[in-house]
Amino acid sequence: MIMTEEALDVIVVGSCMTDLVSQAPRLPKAGETIHGHKFFIGFGGKGANQCIQAARLGAKTAMVCKVGKDFFGDNYIQNFKDNGVHTDFVGQSSGSATGAASIIVNSAGENAIVIVAGANMLLGSEELQKALPAISHAKVLVCQLEISPQTSLQALRLAQKNGVKTIFNPAPAIPDLDPDFYRVSDVFCCNESEAELLVGSPVANVEEANQAGQELLKRGCGSVIITLGSQGCVVVKTQESISKHVPPTPVMAVDTTGAGDSFIGALAFYMAHYPTMILEEMAHRANQVAGRSVQAAGTQTSYPFRDDLSAELF
DSSP states (O other), rough: OOOOOSSSEEEEEEOOOOEEEEEEEOOOOOOOOOOSSSSEEEEEOHHHHHHHHHHHOOHHHHHEEESSHHHHHHHHHHHHTTTBOOOTTTTSSSSSSOEEEEEEETTTOOHHHHHHHHGGGGOOOHHHHHHHHHHHSEEEEOOSSSSSSHHHHHHHHHHHHOEEEEEEOOOOOOOOOOTTTHHHHSEEEHHHHHHHHTSSSSSOSSSHHHHHHHHHHHHHHHEEEEEEEGGGGEEEETSSSSEEEEOOOOOSSSSSSTTTHHHHHHHEEEEEETSSHHHHHHHHHHHHHHHHTTSSSSSGGOOOOOGSGGGGGG
């Protein structure tokens, strides 16, 4: 099934990870074996998370990614299909295993995580060329940094060249980000710790986020959104000298894992479906979608479908 004939709303070039989660009373010391009380396998990876949230809101989505020719890879492809994500550009490699994150969580909610990127790092130019017809006809392209940064940069350049709106999420943050990333981002969207690493000064509140946003804007982005968890987010746009604080909707958080990805997936949906809506309103609505996700456990399992949300969000 190749869907170049019908334009996609959102195409995500990024990572897939299988999360192997063990809950235990505490984290083990070196060489120690302890008993945990719960184990589960979840679907994760920033790219896939963002894609699934956009799909659940009703966006026509495709994922460009690499998994292994293994049990986890097969399962991940099925997970995409179950969520209505096009899988034409999901490659399976026999040379490397599906990306995996081994996560141990203690009773205080602290965790220790080992990530093995695996097949994610094999995603390159060849796969992008194969997906180019779909990329060039999409409305929005989303990238992060859990694959090779050069692959993300190339994907953003291809999208920009074809007039496709771009969202770039510099996560996990790297200090020596290629300056070209700013110039190819219509919306540069990061959280407070990522912003802090990129601008080199603290970002703990709305005022500091304003300053960081202005600094990132100077580097060439179309606009910047800095998410601040329970403090909402800050939106800074080229055309306007002042930045806007979008306050949060207060919720009782159960599990904040993957909330940032839920926000970006929702933002991509709004950019594709409501291109004339102002960015602050999109951010406000994406905040509400992400707010809904933190009220349930897990990552993708907590992501709301369109029917779970208030009709006024659409």
